[in-house]
Amino acid sequence: MALATPTAVVLELMTMGQQSAAHLRELLRAASPPVQVEHQALAAEILRCCDRVIAAVTAGATDKKRKATDRGATSCHLPAAAMPSKRRVRGAEAHREVQTDTTADGFVWRKYGQKDINGSKHPRLYYRCAFRGEGCAATRRVQRSQEEPAAFVIAYYGEHTCGAAFCQQRAEPLPPTVVDSGSNACGVVSAVDRNRDSPLLPSLGAKQGARRHGAAPGDTSRRWLSPSSSSSYSSEVELGTSPAEEFLDGNFDWEWETVVNSLSFGDLLH
DNA sequence: GACATTTGACCTAA
DNA sequence: TTAGGTCAAATGTC
Structure with a gap:
């Protein structure tokens, strides 16, 4: 399974997760009888986490472009684990x-x-x-x-x-x-x-x-x-x-x- | 005792 | 020169 860059993969997966979490939240909101508030809060929390990861990765990618000549991965917001080797x-x-x-x-x-x-x-x-x-x-x-x-x-x-x-x-x-x-x-x-x-x-x-x-x-x-x-x-x-x-x-x-x-x-x- | 894991040292590409 | 990748002796576990 050859994939694109790790950044793209993370973004894609997190976007999927974000969409799923949003869907789940809507389902919980519309549920009848209404589900417990904690359940909705949990879905919202998942959504927030996805948002934060996507934001971090996006920022990292931008930063990487800006510092294309800089060897140091440390200066990049992108997690080193997700950096191309x-x-x-x-x-x-x-x-x-x-x-x-x-x-x-x-x-x-x-x-x-x-x-x-x-x-x-x-x-x-x-x-x-x-x-x-x-x-x-x-x-x-x-x-x-x-x-x-x-x-x-x-x-x-x-x-x-x-x-x-x-x-x-x-x-x-x-x-x-x-x-x-x-x-x-x-x-x-x-x-x-x-x-x-x-x-x-x-x-x-x-x-x-x-x-x-x-x-x-x-x-x-x-x-x-x-x-x-x-x-x-x-x-x-x-x-x-x-x-x-x-x-x-x-x-x-x-x-x-x-x-x-x-x-x-x-x-x-x- | 046999084996897997840990980890410091070494090698080498960038 | 730096830092990622690998080696191999030391150590731990059963």
């Missing part, structure tokens, strides 16, 4: 997505770095495909939007050869989708905690087991166990958790958990 010449050209609440995309990623970025209060996280050892060179860069904490700007680099080759060789393909907690700043209970006792996901929380079985090969190879060497390799689900407090503190230090469960994907997804 100033440089990314290693590897294939990226495409970029903005996702809300989740960074899950159906692939298994391994974090290999984190960097504080100038002008952004949230660090940028670097992931590479967990199956790098199988020759998959895909990487991605994840950064939470400064203006919209629930939104992640995710840039992808390289192509997944694991999905096309490695995964298809297996009787049990990698999950085509991901169970994700919906990392956000709204105090959502982490998926791990939620699922730990779930009868559907009996082995969630068996983090160590996930590491031993699921884990990705290659990379700094001495520490990576090839899935093909594991007799009990099973489906993996990547879960992102983001304690609201930590995020609000600007730490953005959520933990990615790679969790193995013994269920089929069909079971997992239904």
